[in-house]
Amino acid sequence: MAKTKTYDLICLGGGSAGFNAARLAASLGKRVAIVDGAKELGGLCILKGCMPSKTLLYSAEILHHARHAAQFGLRVRGAAADMQAVHARKRRIIGEFAAYRQRALAGGNFDLHRAFARFVDARTVELSDGTRLAADFFLVGTGSKISVPPVPGLAEAKFWTSDDVLDLDFLPQSVIVLGGGIVACELAQFLRRMGSRVILVQRSRHILRDHSEAASTVVQKAFVDEGIELFAGTQITAIRQDARGTTVEFQHDGRRIVRRAAHLFNALGREPNTAPLNLAAAGVRTRPNGQIVINRWQQTSAPHIYAAGDCSGPAEIVHVAIQQAELAVRHAFGVPGAKPVDYGLLLNVVFTDPQLATVGRLESDLQQRGVAYLAASYPFDDHGKSILMEAKYGYVKVLAEPKRGRILGAEIVGKDAGELIHCFSVAMARRGTVFDMLRAPWYHPTLAEIITYPLEEIADQIRGA
Template sequence: MKQSFDAIVVGAGQAGPSLAVRLATGGQKVALVERHLFGGTCVNTGCTPTKTMVASAHAAHLARRGPDFGFTAGDVRVDLRAVKARKNAVVERSRSGVEKWLRGTENCTVIQGHAAFESPRSLRVGDDILEADQIFLNVGARPLIPDMPGIGTVPYLTSTSILELEELPRHLAVVGGGYVGCEFAQMFRRFGSEVTILDMHGRLAPREDEDASAVIHEVFKAEGIDIAVNATCIHLEQSEGSIHVGIKCDERAPHIEASHVLLAIGRAPNTHDLNLAVAGVHTDDRGYIPVDEQLRTNVHNIFALGDCNGRAAFTHTAYNDYEIVADNLLNGAARSLSDRLPIYALFTDPPLAHVGLREHEVRERGIRALIGKRAMTRVSRAIEKGETFGFIKILVDEHTQHILGATLIGPGADEAIHCIATCMYARQPASLLAHSVHIHPTVAELIPTVLGELKPLE
């Protein structure tokens, strides 16, 4: 059966539902197609479940630190089945809220099934053909399974399947020292598992500046997480009921004996089964869909939003993709991707937050800059909370006096970063923040202090 719409949105992640509702309430006839779970990665296997579990891990960690604060909580043990139940309840509320919102929106037809292109203006979902002048792809991404020696011979976990565990791993080996790997490594160590984290690079969080990676390394070592970097030839083997993770290709090199292995080495876009070639939509060599500054693909009436376009795989950037598309199409705006500052957080404890350029990027570009930096050991709120790992670092253009970027790692860093981002978005000089009065005692109150102590970046 053929059905005609003004717009078709494929995927109910962060960008899709908001766009579908915005178009529908604007008077368009809209179809939203979702083949699995409403809410996408963030709600089901990303931000919502993981941050719920991080909160459980944080509570257990603080309880064990009771003597540092003048009390004793006794022998703290984590019931992973109860942690999972709490996580599932939070996820279900979010997921059902998204679905109810969509199904209750006038002019929006929700269709469940797998969509694949039949032409640049039509998609097949089961036995139905959906036609529209505009099509918006918000299909997300999935954990990448590497072509690693031994990958087909041993059981392994991904960032999705590990969320379903109900018994704590005796020893969890985390392959990948990036953002996902670091969060799960600390989480499960705090739950009570032995944890080893491995990465082929020379340090954890290798995209960050070296000083930020060093803090994460210091925190992890203090919590008893084993770290194996420069793991140049990671391979898996099954042996007597355990999994062995090799670090070097030399058979005599050390192996890590683990009960469970988590593969956290990246994600792949869900574009492989959309039949994009029929629609003439191009992808790059990794399967991502290139888009222009307004999120259009090479086919003028087809847009790609969120993780599948390779333009920053975060919930907040996916939602901003929706805002750009909706404002441009419905309000005649001229918003673009280049208006967006790179901003994100790594939700370890303490969290790492970043906006703009990193120090190594400023150096590589040869920008004459000023730098201010203060350790959390000199921040009153961090001392009072007993959380003194980390620092505040801000880089300022020497000529324009505008902030180039900032990295904060420490308590509340994921919140404090926003006042710096706001100053950058307002295109105001660093003096705006330097002369601001912030609340005491907070971590953010030291941002003006750091900007008052700028020195040339050498």
């Protein structure tokens, strides 16, 4: 048997968490390996997530504006999607991103093993090619995979996943979308704007259930206005398929509803991709859904094994995965000044149109914790720049501490919310107040100046207290 090769750190998975952990550890002079057996290197964000979806969404946004140019006094005739051209552009752009990451993986100051790994004990993994590797520390960053929940008929059905929708080179006539999360909403709107008939069936009372009801209601209205047939608060009772397509039967508002489409898109969520790792052999505890249990230092129940990213949560967000992975490395190797990830600064963006973005604490969180706060909001349909842009959906909402006005959180649903939210992100990272933000100049007319109205309202409340 070949001798087991040893490292200071082995990263399982070469996505955002594993790659950045390996890069940091190598810069500290450690012996590092990445193990990744995926057909393509690059991770979910580059290959099948953030970047391809946003490339397609932007194409759909341009088409949407062209088709509605008349509201700006413009004539644009014959605007239509060339799906093969859209697909080719997406492949070219993502290919460039992936090639850059692949060069970084291949040329890094660490070993790259193109195989899958499973633990044989707490210090050793066996690769799918028979090689055995050992390490003082491990970082598990194997991401997530498509979930197939126990919906009647779903497991037996032929359905699309987000991977399939992101790789379409033709325009489907009609699609039933199951789910109301971020992936379901972003890609349902993409399909509708490109020209497909879209029926969205959501189990919860509102789409985007992890966000406020007020914000999700704004996005829902935009979807319905654009022609998406949307059913929220449903219970699916049957899914049937034949040569002509898919039929979904569900209960909605006490009625039996049946809808039929050429294609079915399962967007009911993802689950941690941990089952093949044999984590039990290493003493790593997981939740029933496979999510790895971690502490504030990213350590698992086996203290020398860390986890980061989608496989451990709490948020499936790239910059959070990177923060977690780098924290794990610093903690493992005793780098001075390491601090746990501050989830009080958590950023979240949904790239629907209107976009939905939050930073810090949600209002529901503050209410559940019994934290005192002041709140103020201002609508986009009463703001000059958004009116002239015909970007009238949504609002900006600010949450602040009652005495000094320190920003606790913010919620924006509206045009370019994902860009505007960073105004609050910077202020909150510096523990800024509404007064601090109002000291800055805000140019007129800009979308960003809408932020000043709720800030001024809270400032007035504090001054008048």
